[in-house]
Amino acid sequence: MKQSIFIVLxxxxxxxxxxxxxxxxxxxxxxxxxxxxxxxxxxxxxVKLIDWGNTYYDKASNEVSLYKTVFxxxxxxxxxxxxxxxxxxxxxxxxxxxxxxxxxxxxxxTYNLDAAGNVQATEVKKSSIYTKKIDGYYGEMIIAFPxxxxxxxxxxxxxxxxxxxxxxxxxxxxENIPVKYSEYQLTIPTIFxxxxxxxxxxxxxxxxxxxxxxxxxxxGLISTKALKSNYVMRNLPGIKxxxxxxxxxxxxxxxxFQLKQVNYGNGNVVDFLLKWSDVxxxxxxxxxFGGQLDKEVPDATIxxxxxxxxxxxxxxxxxxxxxxxxxxxxxxxxxxYTDNGVNKTWQTKSGNAADINLLLVKLLLDAGLxxxxxxxxxxxxxSVTPYYTYLNQFNTVMAYVTIDGKKIILDATDKMSNYKxxxxxIVNTQGFIVTxxxxxxxxxxxxxxxxxxxxxxxxxxDDAGNMRGDxxxxxxxxxxxxxxxxxxxxxxxxxxxxFSNPNAPLRIEDIIVNNVDADSLPLEQKxxxxxxxxxxxxxxxxxxxxxxxxxxxxxxxxxRVADIDFAFKQEYTLFGNYTIPENYEFxxxxxxxxxxxxxxxxxxxxxxxxxxxxxxxxxxxxFKQTVYSAANYPEFKEFYKKLFAKLNEQIVIKKKDxx
Numbered sequence: 001m002k003q004s005i006f007i008v009l010x011x012x013x014x015x016x017x018x019x020x021x022x023x024x025x026x027x028x029x030x031x032x033x034x035x036x037x038x039x040x041x042x043x044x045x046x047v048k049l050i051d052w053g054n055t056y057y058d059k060a061s062n063e064v065s066l067y068k069t070v071f072x073x074x075x076x077x078x079x080x081x082x083x084x085x086x087x088x089x090x091x092x093x094x095x096x097x098x099x100x101x102x103x104x105x106x107x108x109x110t111y112n113l114d115a116a117g118n119v120q121a122t123e124v125k126k127s128s129i130y131t132k133k134i135d136g137y138y139g140e141m142i143i144a145f146p147x148x149x150x151x152x153x154x155x156x157x158x159x160x161x162x163x164x165x166x167x168x169x170x171x172x173x174x175e176n177i178p179v180k181y182s183e184y185q186l187t188i189p190t191i192f193x194x195x196x197x198x199x200x201x202x203x204x205x206x207x208x209x210x211x212x213x214x215x216x217x218x219x220g221l222i223s224t225k226a227l228k229s230n231y232v233m234r235n236l237p238g239i240k241x242x243x244x245x246x247x248x249x250x251x252x253x254x255x256x257f258q259l260k261q262v263n264y265g266n267g268n269v270v271d272f273l274l275k276w277s278d279v280x281x282x283x284x285x286x287x288x289f290g291g292q293l294d295k296e297v298p299d300a301t302i303x304x305x306x307x308x309x310x311x312x313x314x315x316x317x318x319x320x321x322x323x324x325x326x327x328x329x330x331x332x333x334x335x336x337y338t339d340n341g342v343n344k345t346w347q348t349k350s351g352n353a354a355d356i357n358l359l360l361v362k363l364l365l366d367a368g369l370x371x372x373x374x375x376x377x378x379x380x381x382x383s384v385t386p387y388y389t390y391l392n393q394f395n396t397v398m399a400y401v402t403i404d405g406k407k408i409i410l411d412a413t414d415k416m417s418n419y420k421x422x423x424x425x426i427v428n429t430q431g432f433i434v435t436x437x438x439x440x441x442x443x444x445x446x447x448x449x450x451x452x453x454x455x456x457x458x459x460x461x462d463d464a465g466n467m468r469g470d471x472x473x474x475x476x477x478x479x480x481x482x483x484x485x486x487x488x489x490x491x492x493x494x495x496x497x498x499f500s501n502p503n504a505p506l507r508i509e510d511i512i513v514n515n516v517d518a519d520s521l522p523l524e525q526k527x528x529x530x531x532x533x534x535x536x537x538x539x540x541x542x543x544x545x546x547x548x549x550x551x552x553x554x555x556x557x558x559x560r561v562a563d564i565d566f567a568f569k570q571e572y573t574l575f576g577n578y579t580i581p582e583n584y585e586f587x588x589x590x591x592x593x594x595x596x597x598x599x600x601x602x603x604x605x606x607x608x609x610x611x612x613x614x615x616x617x618x619x620x621x622x623f624k625q626t627v628y629s630a631a632n633y634p635e636f637k638e639f640y641k642k643l644f645a646k647l648n649e650q651i652v653i654k655k656k657d658x659x
Contacts (some may be wrong), residue, residue: 022050022181025074025157028111028119032078033153041178041237045084048177049153050076053169054185060163067165074157077177079150087177088148094160096139101162103141108156110145122147124156135339135352136288166272168194168257173204173233176240176248183232184255187211190225193261197388200253205232231255243554245562246428249382258388274389276432280439283391288337289373290434292358293365299346300363307367313403318419320363321410328356330413334396336375353396353413360399360412372435374400374409374442378425379567386430386441398423400433400442409444416484418519421449424478427567428626446568446626452476454522455547457576461653463583465533465540471547473498474522478568479549483523484516499527501551503648504543506531538655539587544576544617545647553644555637564628564636576617580653586610587652595646597639601625604643615651 023029038044054072061068077087090108095101108124128144145154171184188194190210198204207230239248259272284290303323310316328345333352338345342359345351351359357373364371375394377384384393399410409431411423426444433440452475459469475483486494499508506529514524527547533540545551550572555564580586595604602625607618621643628636 022052022183025107025155026109026121028121028153028155030113030117030119033111033113033119033151035078035080037080038178038180040180040235044178044238045079045081046087046177047078047080048075048175048179049078049181050074050155051173051175051179051182052185053171053183054187055168056187057165057189058161060165061161068161068163069165069167069169071160071162071169072157073160074155076153076155079148079152079154082150084177085148085150088145088152088154090143090145090154090156092141092143092158092160093134094139094141095137095162096133097137100164101160104159104161106141106143106156106158108143108145108154110147111153111155112147112149112151135333135335135337137335137337165192165262166259168259170254170256171231172252172254173200173231174236174239174253177238179233179236179238181232181234182236183230185231186229187226188229190227191263191265192259193263195258195260197256197258197385198254199256200233202233202236202253205234206230239561242557242560242562244564244566246565247380247382248562251562256388258390275438276389277438279389279391279432280434280437283373283434286337288339288341289354289358289397292338292342293362293373295342295362297342297346297359297362297366299343300366304363304366307363313369314406316367317364317369317401317403317408317410320367321360321412321419324356324360324363324412325415328359328412330356334378334381336391336394336397353398353411356412357396357398357410360410364399364401369401369403371399371401372433373397375432375434376426376429376444379427379429379565380425384430384432386432394432396426398426398431400431400435407442416488416519417481421477421481422446424481424567428565446478449477449568451478451482451566451568451570453479453549453572455572455574455576457544457546457574457578459531459542459576459578461533461540461542461578461580461584463581465535467531467533467542467578469529469531471527471529473525473527473547475525476522480519480523483525487513487516487523498525498549499529499547501543501546503551504531504546506546540584540653541650542578542653543648544578544615544651545574545619546576548572548574548619548647550621550644550647553640555633555640557637560630560633560637563630564633566623566626568626570621570623572619572621574617574619576615578615578617578651580613580615582613583656584613584653585656586615587654589615589651590646590649593646595639595642598635599625601628602639602643604646606646619647 038047052074056070057067058070060066079085094103110122112120114120124143124145131139131141133139143156173182209228210225211228239251262270262272307316307319310319327349329350331350331352335352335354338354338358340351340355342362345355345359361371361373376396377394378396381395401408401410409422410419414423422444427446429444431442431444433442454474457469457471459467461467509528512526515521533542589608589610592608593606603622605620609616
């Protein structure tokens with residue numbers, strides 16, 4: 001019955017919604033161009049002066065759906081600093097599969113003040129607006145604004161039509177830059193029932209009213225009502241990047257929508273709230289997901305034959321996993337759908353995350369192993385909500401393998417991690433395993449894997465106050481992964497990141513790094529160094545917190561929005577022995593200490609023992625917890641302040657009195 005109804009929608013037009021609180025498009029206040037700072041978020045690089053959105057329904061252009069949704073947007077941004085110029089790099093993503101979503105009526109301008117102080121508008125020409133394919137499902141429209149500089153305002157507007165009636169765009173009031181005015185309007189026929197999930201902490205100005213509409217069909221009048229909703233928020237500070245915060249998106253104030261039901265009248269009520277079983281079925285039938293697992297990969301026959309000869313299942317899995325990691329390059333695109341497909345990916349030795357990991361799942365299955373795709377939203381993409389049955393929550397797919405009761409997650413785009421290590425970008429998230437009829441959710445934790453660093457330092461100090469020494473650093477678990485990756489990418493930055501110290505003027509003479517390609521072994525780093533000690537009269541000072549990766553306190557901000565999410569447990573152990581000249585002696589040493597968080601989640605110990613001219617040191621720091629609530633940040637910050645004060649206490653030596 002639903003497909004037989006022909007709808008004529010008369011009451012909506014693209015321009016019918018008056019923007020009463022806003023200046024017209026193109027009408028620029030000179031004061032905004034003269035603005036030099038954001039009054040409610042001082043020091044911001046840019047500010048979004050206006051962000052206005054409007055969604056309404058119109059008659060569909062095809063026979064697949066009864067309606068299409070029309071989304072209008074208008075945005076105005078003021079550039080305040082050089083660092084804010086990238087805010088003029090506008091990219092509008094859209095769903096281009098089967099041409100289902102179109103961007104129309106786009107207009108864009110740059111505004112500046114000329115030498116006489118008049119507002120000068122420069123239109124963005126069509127040649128500066130172009131589209132770029134992201135993958136087989138998504139593209140983006142890119143706007144290259146001319147004459148953008150500090151002080152400029154850019155403004156653009158467009159309409160986006162999508163041949164669907166079930167998907168409303170979520171609205172993000174907050175951004176990485178401050179937003180002065182954000183408004184979202186919705187006009188939805190009352191035959192539709194949507195659920196709204198608000199994620200807001202600041203006041204929202206909300207208005208709703210029923211308006212008249214005229215929707216008719218060959219069956220007669222269906223509905224005469226629509227619900228018009230207005231949501232407004234003002235003066236929202238930008239969400240700042242904070243150390244160890246997970247995804248900033250999780251802290252952005254927003255509204256999320258999901259279609260629950262459509263009432264066509266005469267008792268014809270259709271439930272549109274998807275179940276995860278529907279998602280599993282859709283993915284299984286999708287050519288770019290489940291369809292890839294049904295394909296043959298003839299060129300991989302020899303590899304599979306070799307794998308099958310390996311009796312031990314773990315070794316067989318590792319054989320296939322390592323082959324793909326070493327021989328297929330990732331193009332740095334996360335996706336849940338293939339772009340090349342498994343055959344082309346094997347042939348070209350390149351692909352996106354879905355190309356590579358669905359190929360991995362396919363080959364593991366062909367080798368007789370139990371494997372399934374598992375969907376994730378990576379840590380930087382934001383958390384997922386299991387009761388929110390939308391695939392657009394996810395941005396990548398990996399392989400989920402079970403062998404003798406062991407659960408293993410493999411990401412063949414990661415060339416540095418041992419298979420036992422849960423991929424870092426999805427630790428402390430939830431994954432959806434696409435298996436069986438209903439699929440299954442799985443909490444993904446690091447387990448026993450830690451960020452672990454063991455440092456052994458030997459230093460000898462001469463009469464002139466020069467310390468020469470050597471150090472062995474062993475990095476394990478996630479520390480190994482991070483250091484290996486940086487070592488391969490940029491050796492100078494590796495040296496700067498891990499072997500410079502603001503608390504000790506060091507000169508690194510040599511670094512030797514071993515076991516980069518042996519992912520089952522610690523990353524071994526051998527360092528030769530020298531340092532000139534600070535002096536004051538007969539006293540000299542040196543720091544024993546060397547090469548620990550704990551020289552800078554990241555938690556110095558007075559306030560914090562986000563929870564502290566380390567993702568994995570951490571363990572640091574520092575051993576040291578330091579020899580001083582015979583004519584020097586140790587002054588009063590820092591005390592041995594045992595310091596613990598009230599909830600026992602962080603434990604710090606320091607043991608010092610001096611024997612004649614030799615000092616032995618052991619420092620240990622253990623994090624037994626991975627996430628710390630922002631609500632407890634003052635307590636956490638105070639502990640960290642004391643911790644780093646203790647870590648960086650100086651050892652003082654003094655010249656012996658001459659008899």
